[in-house]
Each structure stands twice: as C-alpha cells, then as structure tokens.
Amino acid sequence: MVADDHLSVLKGYGTYGIVGAVVVAVLIPAFLATVFGGKKKGKQRGVPVEVGGEAGYAMRNARETELIEVPQKGATTMAALFEQSCKKYSHNRFLGTRKFIGREFVTASDGRKFEKVHMGEYEWQSYGEVFDRACNFASGLIKLGHNVDTRAAIFSETRAEWLIAFQGFFRQNITVVTIYASLGEDALIHSLNETQVSTLICDSKQLKKLAAITSSLNTIQNVIYFEDEGSSDTSVTGSMGDLKVASFSEVEKLGKESPVPPSLPSKNGIAVIMYTSGSTGLPKGVMITHGNILATTAAVMTVVPSLGSADVYLAYLPLAHVFELAAESVMLAAGCSIGYGSALTLTDTSNKVKKGTKGDATMLQPTIMTAVPAILDRVRDGVLKKVNEKGGFAKNLFNLGFRRRLAAVEGSWFGAWGLESMLWDVVVFKKIRSLLGGRIRFMLCGGAPLSGDSQRFINICMGAPIGQGYGLTETFAGATFSEWDDTTVGRVGPPLPCGYIKLVSWKEGGYLPSDKPMPRGEIVVGGYSVTAGYFKNQEKTDEVFKVDEKGMRWFYTGDIGMFHPDGCLEIIDRKKDIVKLQHGEYISLGKVEAALASSNYVDNVMAYADPSHNYCVALIVPASQALEKWAHEAEVKFNDFAELCEKAETVSEVQQSLSKVAKASKLDKFELPAKIKLVTEPWTPESGLVTAAMKIKREQIKAKFKNELNKLYA
Template sequence: MEGFEGLVVNSPTQHKSGARDLFSILTGFVVSAVVIGVVVPRFLPSMPFLGKKSKQRGVPVEVGGEEGYAIRNAQASELIESPHRDATTVAALFEQTCNKHSQNRFLGTRKFIGREFVKAGDGSKLEKLHLGDYEWQTYGQAFVRACNFASGLIKLGHEVDTRAAIFGDTRAEWFIAFQGCFRQNITVVTIYSSLGEDALIHSLNETEVSTLICDSKQLTKMTSISSSLNTIKNVIYFEDEGISDANECGSYSNWTVTSFSEVEKLGQKNPAHPRLPSKNDIAAIMYTSGSTGLPKGVVITHGNVVASTAAITIVLPRLYSTDVYIAYLPLAHVFELVAESVVMAAGCQIGYGSALTLTDTSSKIKKGTKGDVSVLKPTLMATVPAIIDRIRDAVHNKVEEKGGIAKNLFNIGFKRRLAAVEGSWFGAWGLERMFWDNIVFKNIRQVFGGRIRYSICSGAPLSTDSQRFINICMGAPVGQAYGITETFAAVTVSEKDDTTVGRVGPPLQSCYIKLVSWKDGGYLTSDKPMPRGEIVVGGPSVTAGYFKNQEKTDEVYKVDEKGMRWFYTGDIGRFHPDGCLEIIDRKKDIVKLQHGEYISLGKIEAALISSNYVEKIMAFADPYHSYCIALVVPLRQELEKWAQEAGINYNDFSELCGKNEAVSEVQQSLYKVAKAEKLDKYEIPRKIYLAPDPWTPESGLVTAALKIRREQIKSKFKSEIEKLYA
C-alpha cells in the first residue's frame, strides 16, 4: 500500500553507527519523557488510570413491559426526544440549521476532470477517475436547492400523498432530495443502490412509489424492469459528468424522465408553499437488505430521526462548524443517514466521496490523482470494521516489508502507546507521545488525511486489534456503536473517554435497554456477575414497524402498559457493572450439536475473521453431527503469496483453492486464531471449503451492508456442505 514510505522519517538504516546514535537518543528521550510524565503534575490528569474505571455510565431503571433487567444512561433521568423544543421534525431541524449557518460551507463534491479505462491482467476494463478539489455549497444554498427541488416535484405532477424513492449512491444531491421531499411532507423510500432486481421491484411496488430518484447509471436497469413496476410516473436522475443523459429512456415506458437540475429550475420558476410534516408523520420507509428473503421496509417517523440525532450528538466530542466529515458509506443505510443528520445538525461540513475513491490507492483512482481523504482532510469519519481491518493489515504488511530499524521503532512506539491507552503508569504520554506521533505514526495518519480527531464504527463487532490500531496509529478515539434500522440506529455509542474494548457503551439518552431472559439459550438476567439476555430497546427512537407487514411487526414490536414502544432485537447481550453493554450472541445463530453443546455461529465467525487468509466466512453446524464446518472466501493476495513462497503450482485461483495444501494452510491459520480467541474444541470448524469467488451483494450471498445471507449461501453451497459432512 502506498503512502507508508515515510513511516520512519530520515532513519539512518544504512549505517550501524547511525542506528546506535538514534537508539541512544531515543532511549534518553524515552527515559526523560517518562520521568517528566511522573514528576510534572500537569501530565497526570490526562492519564487514563486516574478514576476512569469507577465511572458509572449506565444505571438500573424501572420500566414497564416484559420482566427483565433495564438500564438507562447515567447522565439523564428522562429520555430526550429532539435536539431542542422547536426541532421536532427533520424539516424543522434542517431549516433551523441552514438559517443559523447560512454562510458556512456545507456540502462538498469533488470536481470531475476525466475518466479512462485501463486493461486488467484478466483482460477486463477498469474505470479510473481523475478528480480535482472539492467544490462547496453553503448551508443557505443547500436550503434553497432543497426548496426548489420540492417545488419542482409538485410542478412535475407528483401527488403529495404518494411516495418518492431514492435509489442511488451517496452524494450531495441524495441528501438535498431527501430534505427537499420533507418540505412537502413527502415520505421517502430509501433503497440500496446494489439491490437486486427482484428486491427492487418488490420495494417499489409495495410502497406504490410514484416518483423515482436515481443515478443516471441506474436508468438502464430501471427501463429493463419497467413492465414490472406498477405505479411509477416520474423518474428523476442525478446527472454525472462524462456519462450520457437519459433522452432515450422515455421510449421504453410511459414515464416522465427529468434531470435533477431541471426539476430544481422548474421549482425555482414555480415556487410551491411548503407543506411541513409533524412529529408523527412518516419521514422514510427504509428497506433493509435482509439476510433472508425479500427486504422489509422499516417505517421511520420524523420523531424517530430527531430523537436519534439528538442522542448521538450528546455522546460525541463537541462538534464545530470547522469540522469536516467524509461521507462515503451508503446513505440508504441507517448508519450513514444518522451520521450525516448529526453533523448537519451541528453545522459541520460534509465532503462526499466513495469507497472506490477514498484513498490514494483506491481501485477507481487514476494514478497520480489523490484520493478523497487526501484532498478533503476530514476531522470526522464513520467507518465499518472491514475498512479498518484492511488499513491495519496494510500497515502491518508495510512495516514487515521495511524490517530493520523501521520495524523496531514501530513496534516499540506501538507498545509504549498501547500501555498508555490501557492505563499503564509506564505508557507513553506527554512529550514522549509527541515523539512517537511525529516519528512513527504521522505518515500512517496521512492515509486518512492526517486530521481525524474522532471516528465512529458500526455494522459489526470491532476487534481489539483494530480498535487499538485506530487509537494509536490514527491518534483518535473510536466510538463503537450498536444500532439497527428498527431503532433508527441509536441504541449505544461507547463514550469518548472509555478506552475499554469489546463493549458498545451505555444506552444513549433516547432509549432504555432491557435484557429479557432467554431460557432456551441459557442466557438469564439472574446470571452473575453480569445479567444476560435478549436485548430489547424502548424509547422515542424505536420506529413504527414494518410497512404492510403487521404479522412481523407484532412479532418484534411491543407497546407496554405505559405506552412505551419496545423492539426485540434478537441479539444477546450482557451488562457490565458500569452499565455498558456487550453483544455476545444472536438468537438465530445458536445451534445445538449432536451431543448437546450449544454453539454460536456468529461468535465463531467473529473470532475467525481475524485470520490473515479470511475475506468472508460462514460457519455451519448440522445438529445431527458433533462438529461444525466453515465456508471460507480466502483473501486472494494472501493465499497466492503463501502459494508462491511454498512453491505450489496452479493455473488459476479456483484450482489453488481446491488444493489440499491450501485448505490445510488456511485451516491451520483458523485453528491458531481459534485457540487465541479461546474457542472451545467443538467450536473450531473441523473441515472447511475454500470458495474462490467473492461474495457480493450482486451475487445475493451478502447484503448491501456486506452481512452474510445464511440461507442463500447454504443453498448455493449445498453440495459442498454435504461433502464436508460425508
């Protein structure tokens, strides 16, 4: 990975005398820094071992509904429902923020310079983009655009009591369209841009969408399924420079096809009086890429959105109008949507990018062109464990390649900083921390622009190694978040002064969390020393249910005798003594083996994913057998590197995955990781199958959020599973 060549600045690795001099200076510096850190009182307040372990973050609370063990945030005796009294809807919050920060930067998009296609080794063509600096709109300009778009929708003929859907990648116009719809109290249906045709047709027909807003590149897909869509009348597309327009689309259907900018111009010439929503009106129907069957539409009210926004804002470090957030995750996913709502409410700047152009070495970045973060230099970032894991592995691989003094300095610096983060008296603080940051970690931080001061991570468990990597190499706290679409994301976020790992923090101030005993799984609220059970969430952020699916709604949503709405997550958690939650299992992932042992497939997968050879993994257990197996998508680069070093001959990657030597190598790696993670013997997969092709949303084997779809994978690999158990 490029960008780490200066990992150790001007280190005299070529001369032994230089190395000795450097280590002498380093030793003296370290000793001095430690002495100063102990002697000088001003360094002591910053040390994590002073009082942090005793801080109470969540406290028990009496609640209604099913019997269980409930916790609230220790900082608030009452649940908050909005950022302030007058911001009870998304429309009101957006308007107030835009008025307050009207002259400040808000939405940034990189200037498109050009694109080219290069031939890959397998003969396919790869798109490469040449992008320039960010071009900005102010809050005031964004508000005017949203109002114009709303008026344009009405003039275009959109009926105010029907729904509009957004089916496109994350970009400024997505957010403007989203906010614009609320100026006319139009419910927005959000759909992943990677959703398959069957799920797309189901989502649009079920919600009876009359206006579809999509990327220009999606128009071909839309026209191919037009005969299956029953209610769409208008199609509005986001223009993209270098991509032809949609003039030909109209010949395939009875739709009115219009560009986004044309709708804005139409609204500017024909302003419509706003028709603003109320707190209980439906803001969005968000289709989740469910792990089984067709996606479900979660009904989200304006009250849900502002409650989550307010609660998350409180737990983050103080946000400023000078803060810059990098937006690249799917806006159709609740995690990105709530993140952008939070930074918008604080008056921050949002710079848009994509996962394919994020860094200087991203797959769509033309050689010589900077990635999004290098140009934007963000201070705030939302991320998912997979991205952190890849960056961490790339850094460690680069350090191993350099070897010598560079490797020694990195390891020493990492250990010193780790000791400090974990509360050791002998950790690197004060002047010594400055030394390590500038000599060792500065260049690593440039991977994300060099200015990240806070990141939030969600979507899957974050490993201890990855969390410490962010803390030390990026020099920033990382908030582990737990949330789901059905609670509009907000359940917990670990607090910025909490340096523990493996936990997701206390309840946010917009909800209570209750654990309910699950006797069949052996998880009880009476368990000592920590109560355990199914996680149930109650409060104003809990959504209204599933669209046109009352049976499923009644199954997992309950209203107690006090009128509070609760959602049963299906996740298993336990509360630590300080009130923080730890996710330990999932009800659907529990399987009872032949001899009576219960195993958690999710637990096994979370442990084994840290193997250097694993890209994706699905554990499987047949209750008629005494052991489990695993299907593994190997990291191609790592497995091919091993094969080259081991002298293994093969014609293609599929052949390599089928070789006994490769299977044995990956299985040994899984065994070592399993032992390190303290898995029991029956939890370690006895046999594995290496799947050479990646699991993608397009293949239907993972969701748009890249979570595995068990039933689909089991169906596709039915014969392989049978052979492993033969």
Template structure:
C-alpha cells in the same frame, strides 16, 4: 469498499525522515522519558467512570440501564427541532454562510486497458466545490416545489435509488418540505428486491442515478405505480437515449430541470409532524426479501441529538467524509448528526478515496488527501483492511522502519492499557512525530474521531486504529429498527470489544433467555436478549403487522420496546457487550449448542480468512465452514511452501492449502481477547479469567471440515449486506452442494 480495502496503501506510509537519523534521535528521547512517563501514569490512575446506570422501566422484567451522564431521555437537539424538516431549516438559518455540502469537480475521464483486455475508467478530479447551508436550503426548497410542479402527488411516496452524493441529500430534504415519505433503496439491490420494494410502497416518483435507468428499463413492466423518474447528472453523463423504449410511459427529467421548475414556480411548504413517517428504509437483510422499516421524523432527530452529545465538540470547524450508502441507516444517522452540529460534509467514494484507488487517475489525489476530514464513519471491514494494509507496508519496508513501528506500537499500547493519560500525553506526541504521522496521512492526517457500526469491530482492529490513527473510535450498536443508535462507546473509554452505554435517547434492557442459558441473574454480569426502548425505536415494518407485533412491544407506560434477537452482557461500569445472537444458535446431534456468529467472530481473526460462514447440521455432532481465504496470505504461503498452481481456484482445491487454513483456524480458536485482560486490570476482579475461558472455542465449535471459496462474497452478488455482514440463508442456498459434500 472492497476496492478501498485492497488498493489504498501502495503509497509511502513511513517517510525516510522517520526511518533515518531523526527517527533514531526520537527513539532515544522516548527511551529516556519512559521512566518519567511510567511514574506519571501510575500517579494519574483514574477512578472507573460509571457510563451506564440501572433504571426502573416498564414492560417485561429484566435488567435495564440508561446513560449515566444524562438522566432524562433526549428527544430533540433544541426546542422546536422535532422533525427533520425543522432541524434542516433551523440549522441552515443558523449557519447560512458556513460551508455545508461539497463534491469534487470532475476534470476528465480516461480509460485504461488491462492485460486481459478489460477497460477500467479513471477519473481526474479537482478540488472540492462547496455550497453553504443557505445555498443548500434554497436548493432543497426549489426541488420540493419542482416535485409538485413536475406532477408528483404529495399524498404518495417517492423513492431514492442512488449512490451517496450531494443531490441525494438535497432530494431527501426537499421531499420533507412537502411531507413526502422517502423510500430508500440500496443501489446494489437485486431486481426482485427492487421490484418488491417499489411495488409494496406504491412509489410514484423515483429519484435515481442516471446509470440506474437501464436497470429500471429492464424491469419497467413489473413496476406497477411508477409515473415519474428524476435522474441525477452528478456523474457528468446524460440520460442514455437507448433506454427510452422501456420507460416511455414515464415522465423523465433531470434533477437540475426539476430544480429550475421549482425555482420558477415556488410552492408553499407542507411540513411534517414529529410522528410522521420520514423514511421507509429497505434493508439488505440476511434472509428473504427486504423489509421496509418505518422511521419517523422523531426517530432520526432523537438519534442525531443523542449521539451529538457523545462526540467531542463537533462544530463548524469539522469536516465529515461521506462515502457509505445513504440508504444504510448508519450513514443517514451520521449525516443527520453533522447537520445538527453545523459541520461540513464532503462527498467521496470507496473507488476514489485514496491516491491509489482504482478509479483515480495516476497523479490525481484521492478524496481523503484533498478533503482532509476530521470525522468519518466506517464499517468494520474497512478498519480491518486499513490495518492489513499498514501492516503489509511495514513488513515490506523492514529494517529500522519496522523496528521503530513495533517499538512505538507497543509503547502506545502499554500506555493505553495502563493510563489514558499516557495514550494522549507527551509520549503520544513523540511517537506520532516519529512513526504514526505518515500512517495517519492514509486518511488525510486530521482525523480526530471515527464512528464504527454495521457489524462487530474486532478488538485488535479497534486498538490498532486507535494507536496508528491517533483517534478514538465510537463503536455503535444499533439496527435499522432502532434508527442506528442504541449504544455508543464514549471517546474517553479506552476499552475495546464493547459497544458502550445506551445513547441518551433510549434505554437498554436485558431479558432472560432461559433456552439459551442467558439470564439477568448471571454473575458477574447480567446477560440476556437486548431490548431497546425510547425515542429512537421505529414505528414497525411497512405493510407487515404480523412481523411487527413479534418484535415491537408497547408496555403499560406507553413505551415501545424492540426485541433485537441479539444477546448481550452488561459490565460493572454500565457498558454493553454483544456476545451472541438467538437465531445463530444451533443444537448439535449430541445436545451441544453452537453459536455460529460467535465462532465466526473468533475464526475471522486468522490471517488466512477474508470471510467465513460456519454451518451446523443438527443431525451431526460437528460443524463445517465455507472460507473465503485472503488471497495474498494464501498465495504467500503457497510460494513459501513451493506449491505449484495455475490460478486461485486450483490452489483453493489443493489438499495442502485446505489443511494449512484448517490448522490456522484451530490456532485462532484459542486466542483470548485483550479487552478482557485490560478490563480485569481496571476492575481488579477475576472477570478476565471467566470471560477469557468463554472466548475460547470448544472442540465441537471448531469446524471439522472446510471448503475454500476462491471468489469473494460481495453485496452485488447478494451474499453479504451493504455493511458486509454475511447473508446466511443466501450462502446456504448458493453453496448447498458444497455444504452437503462437507458432511459426506
């Protein structure tokens, strides 16, 4: 993801046509039409749509809501599709000739040598090659039979340790044909967590990328139950004979060989039940060893069926770009939705996504340019960097191009905040033609809807993507424990910073947390810990009944509720906003409570900040921060300030640089969210003033001291999750001495 973020926007974003005579003429047309458009917007002001409504539920007292559009909880997309195996088979038989899974043909590989002597792989990729729903079903059936013939005991578990690809999806569905529970593991997971995950679940068959074989060889003596290994050949490489010594006790075969074995000797399917555990998903959690969440077939199906109703008309004409880790519940849910809707899924990579991505050979098109997706999912870090890249390119071009972009952006922003008609009507088409068409080409030019999850998306980034890409973002809130979907912002909701009403397969309940000062009786909006109940709530943690009983509670009506630990508030229209997290709250020496997550969310808006961790020692009356600075922003400042330095590490240690970033953080702490300003206008209340005051940071919440960290925090280093959320305990342990120095 980091590569995509850093190198995706070197190509032209704004065409010469858009900055020449056509742009001037277009701008003049828009100027003449503005009075007309304004009058139309005023005339078409809409009544506020109710998106969530109160509902009576069981369990602990609180304030509960459901989706306003669908009164009964959604459990299945259609009758008979109560498991992933049934959903897969029925979808494939409904669309046998429609294209389903696609991947790009590898035409060649080159290596380029950088000035420091390092070699980088460059790929020459061709067009997408597609398999139909019918062909994919046949392959999954063959793989399922091959697993049995290969020696996998159907009473044991299989694990997938690989990057997202066609074979990952086929292996996943093939396992379900024999009721095999799949253990999913991030390919970037460290050795200790990998060993723990495989041994705890007693996996006997491991399905992996060929490049994972060396990692497995290194830890093979610690893996107690592995007997079979099946490796993908999707990267064009063969099994490395050099690792055979470490895995000599295992039966090793390629994915294609297992498929052929199953095709020669078919085995009757043994299909799962709705309550059967489909997946044990190991999260790259923010503390300690990862926990395995038991996700049932019914959980995945219910999530897919519910969110499908919230995406505008998904179907066979849609193309979804798949590149996020399938071991993450967001991508797993998204691809399940595509399967449910009969869409096509084209696989890509963050390293090959754009024409200028690091693994793309010069002259070769990136994944988005070839696929031209209509739907995609992303984590907030990607949207943030899309925004940074576009702004940077506009600034570089300057002149008329910059002026046109700024005018167009302001007009579209005013239209969105004043009238949804203005955002999607005539003015939108004009500005798209003049300015935004070439910006949209960054993601292929055809995106019509995007799903965002994994972490909070800033209001500014959400609005920027809405305007520049011309597509709404469905911001999802959920956890692995709720099978990704708990709430989902609807496509026709112009607000930002909120996560929408409950998805139709579950209820959301707020439970008062008196210690933190959040109560359901709070005015003007009820507040409390977010609790989720419904068909998407998973079965608990594998082999961890103690932890399961802490956060999963079954009420008197038999419904299971998951206590998220997140704090939310519900708006008058029934939409949820995440405002805090219980574990992130620390009491300072003089009794003030500081929410680490809230402060981080406010300060990361600074242009100087790429990532930040706030640390509060309860024996002091102030907090401190570790800051990963934006290299480009900091180096640009150093150049303008005539600061001399040899490398980034030296710059980060300079007092002038630390002082500059610290001053910027103080300014960022006073910013007010545009979301609340817009919502206050919609609801004609004093909501804006109340929430805006809450959004500003108090003096004790602004870090008194900071340390600039020159190296980025990556999933590979174990400092952030795959969704790029910080791992607080790991960061505190790694930088223990730095934090202690800040308090001296």
C-alpha cells in the same frame, strides 16, 4: 510507503539523537509510571433503572436523568431541523463534491478492464444554497405532477443531491422510501410496488436497470435522474413508456420559476420507509418517524466531543443504510461540512483512483468519519503489509511505538506523556494518519462487530477514539454508543440518552438477567428512537415490537448482550445464529465467524452447522494476497488462484491458521470447523451474498453453496 517515510524522518536525527529521544521519551515516562502509576479509574457510564414491560435488567445513560428527544428547541421534525440549521449556518460550507476531471480504463494482465477516475478539488455549496435548492426541488416536484398524497423513492448511490432531494421531499410532507443502489431486480420491484411509489429518483446509470423492469412497476409515474458529469447515459429514457422522465436540474428549475408554499410534516409522521438490506428473504420496510430521527440525532450529538461547524465529515457509506443517514443527520444538526466520496475512491491507493492522483480523504482532510469494520480491517491490513514488507529497523520501530502507545491506552496516564507522544507521532504515526487525511479526531463505527485488534490498531495509529455503536434500522441506529474517553475494546458502550437497554431472559440459550457476575439476555431497546414497525407487515411488527403499560415502545432485537459493571453493553450472541448439535451442544455461528475472521488468510467466512451431526463446517473466502505469498514461500506451484484453493496443502495451511485463532479466542473443540471449503469469488453486495454493511446473508450463501456444504458433511 509507510516504512520508507519512517526511515527518511529518522535520518535527520542521527543515531545519538534517536537514542537520546527514546531514552527521554520512553524511559522517563516508564519510570514515572512505575513510581506513581496505576490504571485510570473507570467511571460509571450506565445506571440501572426501573422500567415497564417484560421483566429484565434495564440500563439508562448515566449522564442524563431524563430521555432526550430533540437536538435543539423547536426542531421536532427533520424539516424544522433542516431549516433551523440552514438559517443558523447559512454562509458556512455544507455539501462538497469533487470535480470530475477524467476517466480511463486500464487492462490488467489477465485481460480484465478496470475503471480509473481522476477527480479534482472539492466544490462546496453553503447551507443557505442547499436550503434554496431543496425548496426549489420541492416546488418542482409538485409542478412535475407528483401527487403529495403518494410516496417517493430514492434509488441511488450516496451523493449531495441524495440529501437535497431527501430534504426537499419533507418540504411537502412526502414520505421517502430509501432503496440500496445494489438491490437486485426482484427486491427492487417488491419495494417499489409494496410502497406504491409514484416518483422515483435514481442515478443516470440506474436508468437502464429501471427500463428493464418498467412493465413490472405498478404505480411509478415520474422518474427523476441525477446527472453524472462525464458518465451520463440517458439514451434509455425513450424506452420508459408512459413514464414522465426529467433530470434533477430540470425539476429544480421548474420549482425556482414557480414556487409552491411548503406543507410541513408532524413529529409522529412517517419520514422514511427504509428497506433493510435483507440478510434473509425479501427486505422489510421499516417505518421511521421524524421523532425517531431527531431522537438518535440528539443523542449522538452528546457523545461526539465538541462537535461543531469546524468539523469536516467524509460521507461515503450508503445513505440508504440507517448508519450513514443517522450520521449525516447529526452533522447537519451540528453545522458540520459534509464532503462526498465513495469506498472505491477513499484513499490514494483505492481501486478506482487513477495512479498519481489523490483519494477523497487526502483531498478533504476530514476530522470525522464513519466506518464499517470491513473498511477498518482493510486499512489495518494495508498498513501492516507495508510495514512487514520493509522489515528490519522500520518494522521494529513501528512495533516499539505501537507497544508504547498500547501501554499508554491500557495502563498509566504517564504513558501518554506529551514528549513521548510527539516523538511517536513524528517518527511512526504521522504518515499512517495521512492515509485518511491526517486530521481525523473521531471515528464512528457500526454496521457489524469490530474486532478488538482492529479497534486498538486504529485507535493507536490514527490517534483518534472510535465510538463503536450498536443499533438497528428498527431503532434508527439509536441504541448504544461507546464514549470518546472509554479505552476498552469489544464493547458498544452504554445506552444512548434517547432510550433504555433491557436484557430479558432467553432460557433456551441459557442467558438470564440474573446471571453472575454480569447480567445477560436478549437485548430489548426502548425509547424515542424505536420505530413504528414494518410497512404492511403487522404480524412481524407484533412479533418484535411491544408497547408497555406506560406507553413506552420496545423492540426485541434477537441479539444477546451482557452488561459490564460500568453500564456498558457487550454483544455476545444472536438467537438466530444458535444451532444445537447432535450431542446437545449449542454452537453460536456468529461467535465462530468472528473468531475465524481474525486469521490473515480469511477475507470472509460463513460457519454452518447441521443439527444431525456433532461438528460444524465453514465456507472461507481466502485473502488472496496472504495465501499467494504463503504459496510462493512454501514453493507450492499453481496456475491461478482457483487452482491454489483446491490444493490439499493450501486447505491444510488455512485449517492450521483457523486452529490457532480459535485457540486464541478460546473456542471449544466442537466450535472449530472440522472441514472447510475455500471459495475464490469475493462476496459483495452486488453478488447478493452480503448486505451493504458487509454482513453475510446466511440464507443466500447457503442456497448458492448448497452442494459444497453437503459435500463437507458427506
């Protein structure tokens, strides 16, 4: 697809036209760069600062001398910010949802059935309309019988009504418990019972799951479900026992007919109890104040250039995850339009998109997007696959364009000269950008580390900077964020202007703030985004949250960082991922996994080290397309993918690939897994083996594959 379009564009130029364009657009800037060139001078993005608490090396953002707390005057709570934005942008588009047209099921060659949906144009609600709906919902809650002194929970996929309900709760000063839609039964029961939720909101498709656990829920009194056009199944509502069940629209109608005066929250009140995705054990509920949300919102607004009501944001990540909730809070504050989609309908070729119809990005044409690395890796792999399949002239042209753009980003400013830029846009990159709508001007990436290769690839092919951020639920995503004009990769930027970043000694791992040439240590975040601790878990709260002599609150992340001379942070390790091998070497499992993930054969990976041995091993989820392509070329016979993964020559091929990427990443010999096991089933949030942000759940994977790991050490 991509390569075909390169060729169709080129046919209009003719051979001499192409040669002439390349000479003018490539050779002249190259000559100018040689004569006048030189790298752009770097700027200082973070500056050292003296702070309280444990001794260490601390930084603040270079652009702000004082920490910022609120995005605009008077907006000290989410309720106040919501009301201000809705009045300021009352007639502007706010929330958009695609019209449902139809659904069908396609049977694959192996007999499995796959759902395909046909979605139409986006239908929009204005800021004013959304404000009215939130107020109506808030009043309806009270009329339904919700006790304002109790909590409410949202257990749903991302959608417009999620945000409307969220803001509606704040109109009555109700604390919201957010729960992943993919959460298993045990964790769901734990979350609802621990927070003593009395009203639960869910998708209509979650009603069946809820009905199965009703007897285990201690405090739920009301269930409100979102209606789903074309797929609502509310037949189980009769099996909810004594619970009061109502649709979202029924609650809105109740409130519209009988308005209730608002009861607004305070800055330090708990807005959200957000349950972490639980990479180890049961999830913990993080208590997030209104002030925490506003601090991160205000800080990120200073990073995204010229953010305003002309921008369109594509929302598809889980709103129960801090990254997406923070991003949508920023868009709300800036008056942007938010169009909802899903990871399964994101592009024209996404799994659930009916053939011949359009994905969310094509229909919405967003200017701003968030992404987790797994999504960007898929975009990169998809583009490269198409280019490699075409081969020949189209592949060479793509590679030339990519190299020239790379030189522009990393070298002289002449490399970004306008004529050459326009040529590569027309000939190579325009069609690639159309995959995400063609108008992306800025991307926010978080949730997990993004590889330098993927970051560069998206920068160049999409023509947009990626702001790679670092933060945690415990800091409401607010810690560091790379700035739009920073062209480096592998770093997560300077501290956001709502807080400080401090590196403190971790002597056991050998990381010290006094390290030369760059300070290293455990990352500690201080400032207005640092949350109030864990719900009903004072012991764990006291372990990782500290208040210094000046009243500043700090969170100890467990991650290891390193400051660059310009004040930007690089994540280099994690304390929990460090294992000491039999002969005394320390191995960082996260570091090993990040290196191995760059192999074309690897879809997912977990490294494992037994301290009683002197080597590590790894579980590999192979990339099926790449591995099957190799098998066909190598004439390796197999009946199915599982059989292919068991073959000795397959394991050997993957092992050789891992050796190459390990060498390129400069891993030590003992860091390269001595043995690997190929596992064929993908790791998904539904399987419980990765989080909603696609980070591996190490303990769960170790438990599931205990026998396989033991055999690798046998």
